[in-house]
Amino acid sequence: MNYVSTRGSAPVLGFEEAMLTGLARDGGLYVPETWPTLSREEIAAFAGLSYEEVAFRVMRPFVGDAFTDDEFRGLIDRAYAGFRHVARCPMVQIGPNDWLLELFHGPTLAFKDVAMQLIGQLFEASLKKSARRVTIVGATSGDTGSAAIEAFAGREGVEIFILYPDGRVSEVQRRQMTTPDAANVHALAIAGDFDAAQARVKDMFNDHAFRDEVGLAGVNSINWARVLAQAVYYFTAAVSLGAPERKVSFTVPTGNFGDVFAGYVAKRMGLPIDRLVVATNRNDILYRTIAGGEHRKAGVQPTISPSMDIEVSSNFERLLFEIYDREGAAVAELMEELAGQGGFELSQGALARLRDEFDGARTSEEETRDTIRATREATGEVICPHTAVAVHAAAQTRGAPEVPMVVLATAHPAKFPDAVEAACGVRPALPPHMADLFDRPERITHVENDLAAIEALIRKTRA
Numbered sequence: 170m171n172y173v174s175t176r177g178s179a180p181v182l183g184f185e186e187a188m189l190t191g192l193a194r195d196g197g198l199y200v201p202e203t204w205p206t207l208s209r210e211e212i213a214a215f216a217g218l219s220y221e222e223v224a225f226r227v228m229r230p231f232v233g234d235a236f237t238d239d240e241f242r243g244l245i246d247r248a249y250a251g252f253r254h255v256a257r258c259p260m261v262q263i264g265p266n267d268w269l270l271e272l273f274h275g276p277t278l279a280f281k282d283v284a285m286q287l288i289g290q291l292f293e294a295s296l297k298k299s300a301r302r303v304t305i306v307g308a309t310s311g312d313t314g315s316a317a318i319e320a321f322a323g324r325e326g327v328e329i330f331i332l333y334p335d336g337r338v339s340e341v342q343r344r345q346m347t348t349p350d351a352a353n354v355h356a357l358a359i360a361g362d363f364d365a366a367q368a369r370v371k372d373m374f375n376d377h378a379f380r381d382e383v384g385l386a387g388v389n390s391i392n393w394a395r396v397l398a399q400a401v402y403y404f405t406a407a408v409s410l411g412a413p414e415r416k417v418s419f420t421v422p423t424g425n426f427g428d429v430f431a432g433y434v435a436k437r438m439g440l441p442i443d444r445l446v447v448a449t450n451r452n453d454i455l456y457r458t459i460a461g462g463e464h465r466k467a468g469v470q471p472t473i474s475p476s477m478d479i480e481v482s483s484n485f486e487r488l489l490f491e492i493y494d495r496e497g498a499a500v501a502e503l504m505e506e507l508a509g510q511g512g513f514e515l516s517q518g519a520l521a522r523l524r525d526e527f528d529g530a531r532t533s534e535e536e537t538r539d540t541i542r543a544t545r546e547a548t549g550e551v552i553c554p555h556t557a558v559a560v561h562a563a564a565q566t567r568g569a570p571e572v573p574m575v576v577l578a579t580a581h582p583a584k585f586p587d588a589v590e591a592a593c594g595v596r597p598a599l600p601p602h603m604a605d606l607f608d609r610p611e612r613i614t615h616v617e618n619d620l621a622a623i624e625a626l627i628r629k630t631r632a
């Protein structure tokens with residue numbers, strides 16, 4: 170399987186190179202050259218299989234000959250061995266035909282673990298074969314950083330540096346990044362906000378001499394392998410509810426559009442998905458795009474669902490590539506307009522195709538809190554604020570009652586204890602493996618918001 174850039178002018182790469190490269194050299198994102206499909210019979214045969222076996226069958230066509238079947242199976246098994254539920258991504262019923270897909274049973278309690286744990290295995294296996302060393306750098310507003318640190322701690326061939334905005338992540342999130350004691354992980358507290366952290370990471374990738382010197386690699390949500398790993402749970406969930414005989418809909422709490430794009434991938438592969446609902450908090454650029462065809466930045470406002478406080482939704486570019494007939498030049502033009510003028514208008518044809526696949530809904534802060542409380546009262550389930558945004562959105566967009574609606578539950582409520590307690594009066598406890606999180610010693614390195622200083626620190630640390 171070959172991968173092409175959404176902007177049409179970067180080299181075509183195989184699976185491993187696309188994964189290790191992250192961002193394409195023309196600024197675009199890598200996508201498969203064609204969509205492999207699974208037959209109805211192949212999908213029907215998923216019923217009753219383990220999560221790992223379905224993962225193998227869904228991802229195999231994308232990986233090509235990068236790994237042997239045995240190797241790839243072994244990597245998948247190791248990736249999910251640390252999940253604390255045998256089903257890996259189990260479902261819980263919250264209404265007559267409404268379900269939560271719990272994606273937070275991995276080590277850092279957010280769905281980012283599902284992809285990041287696998288990526289940790291894939292990176293290590295690829296690097297071992299080529300005897301290469303890489304330096305992973307990433308910026309985080311909370312969940313990605315801890316998932317990446319947990320996935321790469323102690324892995325051979327990898328040194329990982331995560332920049333987080335000093336004082337602007339929750340205490341649970343910070344401690345998840347600063348308490349792992351593996352020598353190859355480094356949490357850097359940068360003086361500034363998330364945009365500053367993100368900007369310095371981009372600067373490092375654009376400093377080509379530095380990029381080559383340290384073997385820079387990225388695992389943020391533009392990495393294709395992350396999207397791919399997330400397509401798997403759409404299959405396990407839908408098949409458990411009767412697919413492929415029956416259609417199933419999904420509602421996805423959305424920020425960078427990676428998770429909901431994985432649903433689109435599952436659909437292109439042949440999974441009979443009825444609707445994909447993009448749920449946003451009050452940072453609603455994607456909701457507005459689906460409603461009116463105009464994709465325009467309006468400024469990010471903080472919310473109680475902080476992992477969705479984003480307006481440059483990087484994976485949306487992958488969907489643009491699809492709805493513009495895979496014309497890289499057209500996508501490059503739109504992205505230029507977004508950078509230069511703060512937005513763009515979709516063509517009528519592209520908007521129609523967007524609406525063929527996706528619905529949008531927006532949830533206010535008050536509605537988020539009300540939904541946490543109402544869900545607890547009706548079902549006993551305590552949900553995180555991101556999940557609540559989607560539960561509310563699902564209710565707003567609910568179509569035919571006979572089509573099951575699956576809401577992706579993206580984080581454990583104990584990751585956001587203050588917001589959850591304020592909404593429903595229950596303070597969710599951390600699961601047992603993390604109960605001592607607040608007693609573990611922290612390791613923090615403070616850095617200035619300055620490219621040269623950060624690069625010097627990375628050079629010195631990895632030497």
Ligand SMILES: *Cc1c(COP(=O)(O)O)cnc(C)c1O
Nearest residue numbers: 312424425426427428476579580
């Ligand atoms: C990252 C994240 C999201 C948003 O997912 P995207 O793939 O960026 O759209 C939603 N909820 C939680 C808890 C997250 O950590």
